[in-house]
Amino acid sequence: MTSDIVTLAHGSGGRAMQEFIRRELMPICDQELGRALEDAARLPFADGWLTFTTDTFTVQPLEFPGGDIGKLAICGTINDLAMRASQPLYISLSLVIEEGLKIDTLRRLLGSIGAAARENNVAIVTGDTKVVGKGQADGLFINTAGIGKPMMEPLPGVTRAQVGDKVLINGPVGEHGIAVLVAREGLQLQTELESDCAALAGLVADMVAAGGRAIHTLRDATRGGLAAVLNEIAAASGVGIEIDESRLPQNPAVMGACEILGLEPLEVANEGKLVAVVAPDAAPQILEAMREHPLGRQSAIVGEVMEGNRVTLKTLYGTSRIVDMPSGELLPRIC
Amino acid sequence: MPTSELAAQVADIAGQLSKQTTRPMRFMEVCGTHSMAVARYRLRQLLPDNVRLISGPGCPVCVTPASEIDAAIALAKRPDVTVVTFGDMMRVPGSDGSLALARAAGGQVQVVYSPMQALELAVRRPDRHVVFIAVGFETTAPGVACAVQEAHRQQVDNFSILCSHKLIPPAMAALLESGEVAIDGFLCPGHVSTIIGTTAYEPLVRRFAIPCVVAGFEPLDIMRALAALVAQVVSGQARVENAYERAVQPEGNQKAQQLISRVFEVTAAEWRGLGVIAASGLRLREEFSHFDALKRLDIELRPVPENPACHCGEVLRGVMEPHECPAFGRACTPEHPLGPCMVSSEGSCAAAYKYR
Ligand code: SF4
Numbered sequence: 039m040t041s042d043i044v045t046l047a048h049g050s051g052g053r054a055m056q057e058f059i060r061r062e063l064m065p066i067c068d069q070e071l072g073r074a075l076e077d078a079a080r081l082p083f084a085d086g087w088l089t090f091t092t093d094t095f096t097v098q099p100l101e102f103p104g105g106d107i108g109k110l111a112i113c114g115t116i117n118d119l120a121m122r123a124s125q126p127l128y129i130s131l132s133l134v135i136e137e138g139l140k141i142d143t144l145r146r147l148l149g150s151i152g153a154a155a156r157e158n159n160v161a162i163v164t165g166d167t168k169v170v171g172k173g174q175a176d177g178l179f180i181n182t183a184g185i186g187k188p189m190m191e192p193l194p195g196v197t198r199a200q201v202g203d204k205v206l207i208n209g210p211v212g213e214h215g216i217a218v219l220v221a222r223e224g225l226q227l228q229t230e231l232e233s234d235c236a237a238l239a240g241l242v243a244d245m246v247a248a249g250g251r252a253i254h255t256l257r258d259a260t261r262g263g264l265a266a267v268l269n270e271i272a273a274a275s276g277v278g279i280e281i282d283e284s285r286l287p288q289n290p291a292v293m294g295a296c297e298i299l300g301l302e303p304l305e306v307a308n309e310g311k312l313v314a315v316v317a318p319d320a321a322p323q324i325l326e327a328m329r330e331h332p333l334g335r336q337s338a339i340v341g342e343v344m345e346g347n348r349v350t351l352k353t354l355y356g357t358s359r360i361v362d363m364p365s366g367e368l369l370p371r372i373c
Numbered sequence: 374m375p376t377s378e379l380a381a382q383v384a385d386i387a388g389q390l391s392k393q394t395t396r397p398m399r400f401m402e403v404c405g406t407h408s409m410a411v412a413r414y415r416l417r418q419l420l421p422d423n424v425r426l427i428s429g430p431g432c433p434v435c436v437t438p439a440s441e442i443d444a445a446i447a448l449a450k451r452p453d454v455t456v457v458t459f460g461d462m463m464r465v466p467g468s469d470g471s472l473a474l475a476r477a478a479g480g481q482v483q484v485v486y487s488p489m490q491a492l493e494l495a496v497r498r499p500d501r502h503v504v505f506i507a508v509g510f511e512t513t514a515p516g517v518a519c520a521v522q523e524a525h526r527q528q529v530d531n532f533s534i535l536c537s538h539k540l541i542p543p544a545m546a547a548l549l550e551s552g553e554v555a556i557d558g559f560l561c562p563g564h565v566s567t568i569i570g571t572t573a574y575e576p577l578v579r580r581f582a583i584p585c586v587v588a589g590f591e592p593l594d595i596m597r598a599l600a601a602l603v604a605q606v607v608s609g610q611a612r613v614e615n616a617y618e619r620a621v622q623p624e625g626n627q628k629a630q631q632l633i634s635r636v637f638e639v640t641a642a643e644w645r646g647l648g649v650i651a652a653s654g655l656r657l658r659e660e661f662s663h664f665d666a667l668k669r670l671d672i673e674l675r676p677v678p679e680n681p682a683c684h685c686g687e688v689l690r691g692v693m694e695p696h697e698c699p700a701f702g703r704a705c706t707p708e709h710p711l712g713p714c715m716v717s718s719e720g721s722c723a724a725a726y727k728y729r
Contacts (some may be wrong), residue, residue: 045477047464047708054708223486284376297590299486300409300718302727354376355383355592357415359728365707 051261051307052364056270075274077118077257078186080193089193091118092183100147100177102221104213104232108147110309111180112154113237114260120239121256121312122193123246124186129155131165134179137172147178158237160184189246190253194314198254199275204321205341206314208241208334209234210289211264212296215306220295231291236310241331245314248327252320259311262364265304267313268349269363278346281361283353287336304351305364315343379593383419386596391421394607399425399555400599401548401691403541404562405432405719406590412724414592424603427554428724430544430647430689431562433509434461434717438643439677441537442467442713445506447672448535449475449482454670455498457491458506459513460484464716468677488513488520488534495524495532504666507534511568514538514655515629518636521657521664533666536656539642541565542573543653549581554691558584558602560595563617570625574613582611589617636661645679645713646686683712688721695725702726 047054059075071079078091095111105113112129119126131151135144155162192198213234220231238258245253255275259267272279288303296303310333316324321339328334349361402408408428411417417426430436446467449456456472463473463484476482481501485491488505495503507517517534524532545559561574566587574585584605588598598616605611615621633655642654657665666672679686682700687693695701695714701722705711714720 043474043477045473047473057708223490225486284380300406302413353414354380355414355416355419356380357418359413359415362727362729365727 047365050364051263051266054365056363075270076196077121078124078184080122080188087188087191089119089122089124089186089188090183091115092181093118094179094181096176096179097218098176098222099218100143102218102233103230104217105235105309106147106150107178107180108150109154109235111182112151112158112160113235113309115182115184116158116160116237116239117258117312119184119186120237120242121258122186122188122195123190123242123253123256124188124193125243126158126160126184126186126239128163128185129160130183131162132181133165133167134175134181135167135169136175136177137169139177144178154237158239189243190250192251194253194256196255196257196271196274199271199277199279199315199343200254200317201277201343201345202318203254203315203343204318204339205268205279205281205343206316206321206325206328206337207259207264207287207340208238208312208328209310209336210287210292211259211308211311212292212303212306213289214309215263216292216295219299225295231289231295234308234310236333238310238312238333241328241333242312244327244331245324249316249320249324252317253314253324254317255313255315257313259308259313261307263303263305263307264311264313265302265349265361265364268361271313271315272347272349275343276347278344279341279349280344281341281349281351283351285338285340287338302364304361379591383592383596386600387419387421390424390600390603393603395423397423397425398557398603398606399427400558400560400602401427401429401554401556402560402562403429403431403545404560404565405435405717406564407431407560407562407588407595408721408724409719410590410592410595412728415728416592416595419596420599424599426560426599427691427694428688428721429548429691430644431541432714432717432719432721433513433539434465435685435689435713435720436539436544436644436646437465437508437537437713438645439468439679440643440674441535443469443677444667444672444674445535446470446472446475448504448666448670449480451670453502455481455483455494455501455503456506457483457485457494457503459486459508461717461719462506462508464710465713466710466716488517489523492520492524492529492532495529496527499531502531502533502670504670505532505534506537508537510539510541510562510565511633512564514637515568515632518632521636521661522632524664525661533664533669534657535666536637538637538655539644540639540653540655542569542577543650544644544647546577546580547647547650547653548690549577549583551690556583556691557606558586560598560602561585561587563587563589563594563620566617566621566625568626568629571613571615571621571623573625578611578613584611584614586614587617587621589620644689646689680711685712685714685722688714695722696729698722702729
């Protein structure tokens with residue numbers, strides 16, 4: 039069943055979205071600079087390089103435990119630059135506001151944007167505002183674009199994972215997706231859960247200081263979760279990846295909610311988690327640097343890059359299964 | 374219990390199973406959540422070759438006949454109607470599109486987590502008729518009954534349900550009766566059993582002398598229940614056992630049962646793959662028939678021929694395993710599903726594909 043209209047699956051970070059990008063968007067991107075499917079593009083500038091990225095943010099509710107759309111819009115763009123080992127410098131801010139949004143809400147969100155920019159030493163330097171009619175936007179949409187300065191050369195990239203490399207992650211997955219779902223649907227869960235929404239540039243700077251060129255790939259695990267990112271890396275680098283479930287840091291509240299809702303935690307969105315693929319000898323020192331950073335206390339080496347082309351997971355019970363690219367919207371089950 | 378210990382216990386049970394007998398045995402789970410857990414942890418890898426676990430008709434969306442899926446999609450295309458559903462239904466292919474496609478084309482479709490949310494929506498939007506797609510087994514029926522009762526009490530006029538509720542034990546009996554697959558025992562569904570209790574399986578055991586063990590959803594729960602089934606077969610017994618005592622009582626949840634029977638009455642129902650089974654479904658009682666979407670919106674269920682390329686029917690009967698379907702992973706994937714078993718989060722084909 040192919041569709042002749044766009045569905046939510048086309049934006050969900052999974053396979054449908056990848057097919058869509060490859061078929062519809064790649065043909066119009068720059069042959070040389072724009073085809074790499076990286077989080078941020080590396081562009082020649084003066085006698086060096088800069089990195090450039092853009093991202094659009096929509097979330098309901100606009101404010102949720104652990105963050106809001108404003109913080110998300112700043113952190114998300116910072117993170118895309120950070121994943122190319124770049125120091126974020128300048129950010130643009132465009133708002134599409136739905137008629138009827140409370141001024142109070144808008145002020146709170148702008149305050150949160152300002153605070154996130156200040157905390158991370160990025161300057162908001164240009165922007166745009168549009169107001170659209172009731173029903174034409176879901177409260178507020180934000181687009182940010184960012185320019186960064188690379189801290190090393192070559193940049194970490196999605197094609198650079200090598201057989202034998204170690205796979206690291208900076209904490210438990212799924213917190214953002216579940217926190218937003220719970221807030222949106224008013225679900226009653228026993229535990230408090232906050233989005234992990236955070237800017238990762240500081241953590242990456244520490245990792246670069248500790249590991250430098252041993253860092254082959256950095257990728258933040260947003261939509262589509264860890265499963266999508268690992269599959270992207272495996273496909274782009276032409277390798278297999280094996281993850282060890284017993285080494286994955288877990289948040290019990292996320293695991294519990296996923297069980298009730300029938301969701302796969304590895305497919306749930308994050309907004310402050312990165313996957314690093316690094317040379318094996320440098321892995322211990324990079325892990326140590328990560329654990330010393332406040333956003334990396336629960337970091338762990340969770341797997342290894344192997345020959346092959348699949349992402350597999352060694353379960354707690356010693357069995358092994360494939361971790362597939364998520365296929366569409368996350369839809370909770372019936373009972 | 375720390376996970377390493379859990380893993381050790383699971384391994385231990387698996388080891389004992391292979392020592393107990395070499396006689397071939399085949400057990401069936403009739404619960405989509407079991408299918409998912411088994412696939413997710415690849416528990417079949419741990420079972421000795423002679424013990425096979427097959428999936429049955431335990432996925433509520435999958436057993437919903439095509440005619441009802443089509444009715445839901447047709448409702449979603451009506452300008453005056455908002456269809457409210459559990460997420461599982463969204464991508465199930467009907468003979469023309471799916472609810473997800475109907476939504477993308479401008480239809481009003483909303484995903485909720487509880488039937489009460491559908492009623493709340495109806496109260497908030499008196500200008501629209503809100504239809505809740507009531508799919509599910511004994512587990513979901515109480516929640517729907519509750520919403521219908523509340524709608525009745527508040528006299529909410531713009532709310533109705535497309536009632537497709539089904540009951541598990543009659544389907545188990547129908548499978549045994551047909552004799553199409555040899556089954557040595559049932560791994561009985563945990564969630565459903567919390568409602569109906571373990572006694573609900575007694576008639577089955579008496580009639581067919583078939584071992585029935587109620588199981589929870591952790592790998593250790595499932596392995597323990599399988600061990601209990603093997604032990605019964607080896608010793609030539611057939612009885613109902615409860616391996617999920619922490620959640621399931623012999624008499625079940627009587628409040629929930631009362632709620633179901635206050636609002637619904639038992640009726641024959643059509644199951645995808647199994648055909649019409651007597652006394653295997655629920656319909657609204659006369660007193661609540663006002664909330665029957667078919668009557669209210671004048672929709673007729675039209676028989677729809679099954680897609681000949683899709684073998685969901687065989688998969689649901691346990692006659693075919695998902696990977697044996699010629700379309701599995703080729704013409705049929707989660708992105709381009711031919712049948713509901715590939716898209717529902719509890720479908721056997723979806724489980725087998727995702728965790729292959
Ligand atoms: S693999 Fe697809 S076509 Fe085959 S039975 Fe499953 S859902 Fe139907």
